[in-house]
Amino acid sequence: MAGQLKSIDEKTMRAYWRANIKLMLKLLAIWALVSFGCGILFRPFLDQFSIGGAPLGFWFAQQGAIYVFLILIVVYIKAMAKLERKFGVSQDED
Amino acid sequence: MDANFWTWFFVVGTFGLYIGIAIWARASSTDDFYVAGHDVPPLVNGMATAADWMSAASFISMAGLIAFMGYGGSIYLMGWTGGYVLLALLFAPYLRKFGKFTVPDFVGDRYYSDAARTVAALCALFVSFTYIAGQMKGVGVAFSSFLGVQFEVGVFIGMGIVFFYAVLGGMKGITYTQVAQYCVLIFAYLVPAIFISLMITGNPVPQLGFIGEVKGEGISMLAKLNDTVTQLGFTSYTSTDKSTIDMFFITMALMVGTAGLPHVIIRFFTVPSAAGARKSAGWALLFIALLYTTAPAVGAFARYNFVDTVHQSTYDINDVNINSGEKITPQWFKDWEKTGLLKWDDKNGDGRLQYVAGAENEVHVDRDIMVLANPQIAALPGWVIGLVVAGGLAAALSTAAGLLLVISSSISHDIGRRLLLKDMSDKQELRLARVAAAIAVVLAGLLGIYPLGFVAQVVAFAFGLAAASFFPILLLGIFDKRMNKEGAIAGMLTGIGFTAAYIIYFKFINPAASTPDNWLFSISPEGIGTLGMLLNFAVSLTVSRLTPPPPKHVQDMVDDIRVPSGFVVERGE
Numbered sequence: 132m133a134g135q136l137k138s139i140d141e142k143t144m145r146a147y148w149r150a151n152i153k154l155m156l157k158l159l160a161i162w163a164l165v166s167f168g169c170g171i172l173f174r175p176f177l178d179q180f181s182i183g184g185a186p187l188g189f190w191f192a193q194q195g196a197i198y199v200f201l202i203l204i205v206v207y208i209k210a211m212a213k214l215e216r217k218f219g220v221s222q223d224e225d
Numbered sequence: 226m227d228a229n230f231w232t233w234f235f236v237v238g239t240f241g242l243y244i245g246i247a248i249w250a251r252a253s254s255t256d257d258f259y260v261a262g263h264d265v266p267p268l269v270n271g272m273a274t275a276a277d278w279m280s281a282a283s284f285i286s287m288a289g290l291i292a293f294m295g296y297g298g299s300i301y302l303m304g305w306t307g308g309y310v311l312l313a314l315l316f317a318p319y320l321r322k323f324g325k326f327t328v329p330d331f332v333g334d335r336y337y338s339d340a341a342r343t344v345a346a347l348c349a350l351f352v353s354f355t356y357i358a359g360q361m362k363g364v365g366v367a368f369s370s371f372l373g374v375q376f377e378v379g380v381f382i383g384m385g386i387v388f389f390y391a392v393l394g395g396m397k398g399i400t401y402t403q404v405a406q407y408c409v410l411i412f413a414y415l416v417p418a419i420f421i422s423l424m425i426t427g428n429p430v431p432q433l434g435f436i437g438e439v440k441g442e443g444i445s446m447l448a449k450l451n452d453t454v455t456q457l458g459f460t461s462y463t464s465t466d467k468s469t470i471d472m473f474f475i476t477m478a479l480m481v482g483t484a485g486l487p488h489v490i491i492r493f494f495t496v497p498s499a500a501g502a503r504k505s506a507g508w509a510l511l512f513i514a515l516l517y518t519t520a521p522a523v524g525a526f527a528r529y530n531f532v533d534t535v536h537q538s539t540y541d542i543n544d545v546n547i548n549s550g551e552k553i554t555p556q557w558f559k560d561w562e563k564t565g566l567l568k569w570d571d572k573n574g575d576g577r578l579q580y581v582a583g584a585e586n587e588v589h590v591d592r593d594i595m596v597l598a599n600p601q602i603a604a605l606p607g608w609v610i611g612l613v614v615a616g617g618l619a620a621a622l623s624t625a626a627g628l629l630l631v632i633s634s635s636i637s638h639d640i641g642r643r644l645l646l647k648d649m650s651d652k653q654e655l656r657l658a659r660v661a662a663a664i665a666v667v668l669a670g671l672l673g674i675y676p677l678g679f680v681a682q683v684v685a686f687a688f689g690l691a692a693a694s695f696f697p698i699l700l701l702g703i704f705d706k707r708m709n710k711e712g713a714i715a716g717m718l719t720g721i722g723f724t725a726a727y728i729i730y731f732k733f734i735n736p737a738a739s740t741p742d743n744w745l746f747s748i749s750p751e752g753i754g755t756l757g758m759l760l761n762f763a764v765s766l767t768v769s770r771l772t773p774p775p776p777k778h779v780q781d782m783v784d785d786i787r788v789p790s791g792f793v794v795e796r797g798e
Contacts, residue, residue: 136791136792136793137792137793138792138793138794138795139788139792139793139794139795140794140795141794141795141796144784144787144794147788148787151787155315158310159310159314162310166303166307166476166480167476170299170303170476171299171469171472171473171476172469172473174296178463182436183433183436183437183445184437184438184446184448185435185445185447186447186463189296189447189463189464190436192296192299192302192303193291193298193299193302193435193521194435194436194518194521196302196303196306196307197302197303197306197514197517197518198514198518200306200309200310200510200514201510201511201514203310204309204310204313204314204506204507204510205507207313207314207503208313208500208503208504208507211500211503212500215500215789220788220789220792221789
C-alpha cells in the first residue's frame with residue numbers, strides 16, 4: 132500500500148480508457164454470443180450437430196459457455212497487462 | 226466402518242480445522258476486519274470467493290434441479306458463472322481501486338448522498354438476510370438427516386462455529402477458513418461424481434462421461450436418457466418447456482444479480498491492487514467452474530440412476546420371485562422415505578413403483594435430496610457419504626460467513642460510522658462490528674429454525690433486487706461520468722419498486738395467477754429483475770441528463786478509479 136502515487140496526464144488517461152472499453156466490448160460480445168446465442172437462441176439449430184454424445188446447443192448451455200467465460204477472463208487479464216505496459220501505467224505486481 | 230462413523234469423522238475433523246484457522250487469523254483493526262488488510266493474494270482470494278459464492282444451493286440443490294429440469298436447468302449453470310465475466314470486466318478492478326470497505330461506501334460517495342447510501346445499505350441487509358436464512362436451514366437439515374441430531378441443535382452448532390471465526394477473525398478469519406472450506410467442498414463434490422461417471426460410462430472425468438457412451442451399450446448416455454424419459458412421458462432431457470424469452474430473462478437476471486451481490490463484490494476489496502482484482506476473478510471462476518461443469522453430469526447421472534433403479538421396482542421384498550429377475554426397490558429409497566422427502570403412493574395397487582409423467586405417477590421426489598442421496602443410489606462406500614455431508618456443511622458455512630460480514634459492515638460501517646456517529650474511533654467501530662456480527666449470527670440462526678415459510682421464494686427476490694438496484698448504479702457509477710445523484714436515486718427506486726411489486730404480486734399476493742399467460746411479456750418472477758434493470762437504466766439516464774452534472778470532485782474520483790492502482794490523473798490548477 133505504500134509508495135508515492137504516480138500521475139498520468141489526461142490525454143494518456145483518455146487513450147488508455149478508450150482502448151480498455153474497446154477490448155471490453157469485444158469480449159462482452161463473445162460472452163453474449165456463447166451464452167444467449169449458442170446456449171439459448173440458436174440452440175434448436177445447433178442441436179442438429181453434436182459434440183461427443185451431446186447435442187451441440189445443449190452442450191454449450193451446460194458446458195461450453197462456462198469454458199468460454201473462463202477463457203474470456205484470462206484473455207482480459209493478459210490484454211490489460213499488455214495495454215498497461217504500452218501506456219506506461221503498469222501496476223506493481225508481486 | 227459404517228457411514229455414520231465416517232460422517233462424524235469428517236464433520237468433527239473439518240470443524241476442528243476451521244476453528245484452528247480462526248485462532249491463527251484474528252483481526253486486529255477495521256482494515257483486517259472488513260477487508261483482511263487489503264493483502265490477500267489473488268489466487269487465495271479466488272478460492273475464498275468460490276467458497277463464498279457456492280452456497281448450500283449450489284452444492285446440494287443445483288444438480289438435483291438440473292436432473293429434473295434437464296436443459297431448462299442451464300439457466301443456473303450459465304447465470305451463476307456468466308456473472309463472473311461481468312465482475313472481472315466491469316466491476317472488480319474499479320471498485321478495488323476505489324479502495325474502501327463496502328458497496329454502500331461506493332454508492333454513498335459516488336452519488337454524494339446519504340440517502341443513496343442508506344438505500345444501498347438496506348438493500349444489502351435485505352439480500353444478505355434472505356440468503357443466510359437458507360444457509361442455516363441447510364446446516365440444520367444436514368445435521369438432522371445424517372447425524373441423528375435434532376434440527377435445532379444442528380443450527381446451534383452451525384451458529385457457534387460461524388460465530389467463532391466470523392466475530393473473532395472478521396474478513397481475515399473468514400478468508401482463510403473459506404479456503405479450507407473450498408478444498409473440502411470441491412473434494413466432496415468430485416469424488417462421488419468420478420465414481421458414478423466411471424460406473425455408468427467407464428470414463429473417470431465427469432465432464433467427458435457426460436458426453437460419452439453408456440458402458441458397453443454403444444449408445445450415448447444423453448441419448449439413452451432422452452429415450453427413457455420420453456417413454457415415461459416426460460419432456461426430453463435435452464430440451465425444455467420454458468419459453469425462449471423466459472430462459473433469456475432468467476439467465477440475464479442471474480448473471481447481473483451475481484455481479485451485483487454485495488458479499489461477492491466485497492471479496493475483491495481484499496486483494497492488493499486493481500490488476501489483482503481482475504486476476505482474482507479469473508481464479509474464482511476457475512474454481513467455480515470445476516463444480517459447475519461437474520454439476521450437469523451429476524444431474525444427468527442422477528436422473529439416469531433414479532429411473533433405472535426405481536421405476537417398476539417391487540416394493541415388498543416378499544412379493545418378489547427371486548428367479549424372475551424383477552427389480553427390488555432399493556434400500557436408500559426406503560431410508561429417504563422416512564424423511565418425507567421421497568413419497569410413494571401405490572395408486573394402481575400392483576405393489577410396484579411407477580415413475581411416469583402425469584396423473585398416474587406414484588413417486589414424488591424432493592429435488593434437493595439428489596446430491597445427498599447420490600452416493601447411496603450409486604451404492605458407494607460409507608466414507609463417501611460422510612464426505613458429502615462435510616462438503617455440504619462447508620458450502621453452507623462459508624457462504625453464511627461471507628453474508629454475515631456484509632450484514633455486520635452495513636450496520637457498523639455504513640449506518641453506524643458513515644451515517645449516525647461520524648466521529649467514532651476505529652477501535653469503537655471494530656467493537657460495534659463484532660457486536661453487529663454476533664447479533665446477526667443469532668438472528669440468522671433464528672430465521673433458520675423458524676423459517677418464514679417463504680425462504681425459497683425470496684431467493685428470486687435477492688437476485689431480482691441485486692439485478693435491478695446494485696448492478697445498474699454500480700455500472701453507471703463507473704462508466705458514465707455524467708451520472709448524478711438525481712438519476713441514480715430515481716433509477717434505483719424505479720428498479721426496486723417495479724421488481725418488488727411484480728415478485729410480491731405473483732409470489733405472495735396471488736400465486737395462483739403466476740402462469741405464463743398472466744406474466745408480462747411471459748417473463749416469470751425469477752426473470753423480472755432483468756426488466757427492472759432495463760427500467761433502471763432508462764430512468765437514470767433520462768433523469769441525469771435533465772438535472773445538473775455531479776460536482777467536480779466526484780467527476781475527478783471517477784477518473785481516478787478508471788486508471789490502474791498506484792496512479793492518479795494529473796489535473797491543472
